[in-house]
Amino acid sequence: MRGRGTVSESTTMSPTADVCVVSAVRKRYERHGPWVLDGLDLRVPARSAAVVTGANGSGKSTLLRIVAGLTRPTSGRVHTRARPLAYAPERLPTRLRMSARVYVAHMARLRGLDPDAGRARANELFERLALTPGPDVAVGTLSKGNSQKVAVAQAFLAPVDLVVLDEPFSGLDHDARDQLWQLVDERVEQGAAVLLTSHVLPDTTAHDVYVLRDGRLAIEARAPAADVTTTRVVVRAASSAASSDALRSLPGVTTSEHLAATDELALTVRRGRVDDVLVAAVRGGWSVVAVTPLDVRPSPPTRDEP
Amino acid sequence: MSSALVRYLASDVARSQRWIAPAVLFVAAVAILNADAGPLLTTYADTATCLLPVAIWLTVVVANSEDPTQAAITSVTVGGTTRLRIGKLLVAFLADAGLALVAVLVPVILQTSSGGTTVGDVAAGAVAHLLVAATGVAVGAWLARPLVGRAGWVFVIGVLVVLAQTVVPHAPPTRQVLVLFDQDHPAHLAASSALIGIETIALVLVLTVGALALARARS
Numbered sequence: 064m065r066g067r068g069t070v071s072e073s074t075t076m077s078p079t080a081d082v083c084v085v086s087a088v089r090k091r092y093e094r095h096g097p098w099v100l101d102g103l104d105l106r107v108p109a110r111s112a113a114v115v116t117g118a119n120g121s122g123k124s125t126l127l128r129i130v131a132g133l134t135r136p137t138s139g140r141v142h143t144r145a146r147p148l149a150y151a152p153e154r155l156p157t158r159l160r161m162s163a164r165v166y167v168a169h170m171a172r173l174r175g176l177d178p179d180a181g182r183a184r185a186n187e188l189f190e191r192l193a194l195t196p197g198p199d200v201a202v203g204t205l206s207k208g209n210s211q212k213v214a215v216a217q218a219f220l221a222p223v224d225l226v227v228l229d230e231p232f233s234g235l236d237h238d239a240r241d242q243l244w245q246l247v248d249e250r251v252e253q254g255a256a257v258l259l260t261s262h263v264l265p266d267t268t269a270h271d272v273y274v275l276r277d278g279r280l281a282i283e284a285r286a287p288a289a290d291v292t293t294t295r296v297v298v299r300a301a302s303s304a305a306s307s308d309a310l311r312s313l314p315g316v317t318t319s320e321h322l323a324a325t326d327e328l329a330l331t332v333r334r335g336r337v338d339d340v341l342v343a344a345v346r347g348g349w350s351v352v353a354v355t356p357l358d359v360r361p362s363p364p365t366r367d368e369p
Numbered sequence: 370m371s372s373a374l375v376r377y378l379a380s381d382v383a384r385s386q387r388w389i390a391p392a393v394l395f396v397a398a399v400a401i402l403n404a405d406a407g408p409l410l411t412t413y414a415d416t417a418t419c420l421l422p423v424a425i426w427l428t429v430v431v432a433n434s435e436d437p438t439q440a441a442i443t444s445v446t447v448g449g450t451t452r453l454r455i456g457k458l459l460v461a462f463l464a465d466a467g468l469a470l471v472a473v474l475v476p477v478i479l480q481t482s483s484g485g486t487t488v489g490d491v492a493a494g495a496v497a498h499l500l501v502a503a504t505g506v507a508v509g510a511w512l513a514r515p516l517v518g519r520a521g522w523v524f525v526i527g528v529l530v531v532l533a534q535t536v537v538p539h540a541p542p543t544r545q546v547l548v549l550f551d552q553d554h555p556a557h558l559a560a561s562s563a564l565i566g567i568e569t570i571a572l573v574l575v576l577t578v579g580a581l582a583l584a585r586a587r588s
Binding site: 128131132133134135146147148149150151152153154155156158159160161165169170172173174175214217227 | 380
């Protein structure tokens with residue numbers, strides 16, 4: 064008997080709830096075949112992102128398909144409090160004959176966006192991800208990385224409760240990776256949960272990282288505690304190449320302020336992104352003046368009153 | 370079912386060109402059957418029978434047009450695989466209804482039939498074509514992925530179903546339409562058509578719900 068596992072949905076959702084709970088899920092594709100997932104548990108809370116790593120064939124895609132409701136578990140429970148959700152597969156088919164623009168516009172209309180809003184959002188995403196040669200080429204003829212950008216773009220059209228991304232970084236260049244992390248951060252800040260896979264350890268410490276091995280998940284790294292996780296970074300231009308816009312658009316930078324008195328730039332950076340921002344700043348021609356954790360506020364400077 | 374889904378699926382199928390062969394074959398069959406036509410109802414019986422394999426073929430084309438990965442995205446976007454499958458069956462039925470319109474209107478506009486043309490005959494012909502089209506969609510739902518899927522089996526099972534529909538006594542709707550429309554001025558044309566309609570709708574519902582349920586369990 065197939066499909067004994069249960070998948071339940073519910074529409075009510077409190078802001079701190081787990082968007083997705085996977086309990087004791089087992090999955091095999093043939094009756095006496097090997098277990099791909101073997102008693103897997105996972106909770107993805109709202110306002111968080113979880114990264115699942117693991118070797119090729121370790122079952123990452125199967126886990127994501129089960130969470131997205133595309134495959135039924137052989138046994139165990141999947142409770143998804145997210146409707147609607149978004150899903151990007153590992154690779155778009157080369158058979159897709161529509162242009163990226165037409166395809167993504169259809170997906171936007173299916174999500175209920177009005178045509179103008181859908182077009183505007185699609186253009187923004189194509190621009191941010193630097194789709195090359197452009198959105199008017201058939202998706203099936205794009206290079207792997209650019210096809211990946213289309214898969215990512217359709218998953219970020221409209222706000223959803225849960226974003227499920229299968230190997231979204233594969234084939235993406237450095238800039239597109241940064242943009243994708245920023246898109247993930249934006250969704251997390253809007254209260255969504257993001258679940259993504261990567262066959263290499265991600266170059267970030269901002270999110271929970273799990274390893275899928277022998278059909279089960281093990282926690283590899285825990286994201287820093289929520290809420291008070293920002294750091295103030297003050298930098299000063301050390302070369303004429305230093306661009307404040309480039310710094311402001313880095314993933315994890317939440318606010319920026321130009322300090323006119325000292326001609327320095329003060330950034331608020333999410334914890335876990337500080338190393339990335341510092342490296343990018345130094346490479347970009349800036350000199351680091353100060354790094355201050357904001358959850359342990361320094362006492363205000365005392366001033367001699369006349 | 371949302372019109373956005375119908376538009377997306379239709380535009381995907383249109384680009385694939387896989388609809389062209391069955392559609393052209395059907396229009397050619399309508400032309401041949403009207404070239405030296407007898408009474409209107411006899412022509413309708415023949416074109417409706419030709420519509421059955423074409424409707425099955427078109428349904429498989431529409432249902433399998435999306436690559437499985439592409440279909441995965443669409444399923445999640447519309448909120449479920451079953452919803453997407455229903456959308457595909459609807460698009461296939463709309464395409465078949467277009468072909469049915471051609472088959473019903475050609476003998477009326479070109480006045481190809483040997484006898485007269487009455488409103489009752491045309492209405493009965495239209496109903497018969499739509500019932501056969503719906504049956505083709507329901508059979509196609511079983512032949513498409515993920516249930517049968519492989520081209521060789523689809524062909525063999527499709528031929529057997531068409532054969533059974535045309536020769537098995539009282540098989541709704543094709544055999545019954547062939548028998549009813551073969552009579553010279555059948556008595557109770559409307560009542561008999563309604564009866565065929567009820568039997569066919571029951572058959573189509575059972576087949577379609579069964580195919581959707583099994584496809585869901587197979588995912």
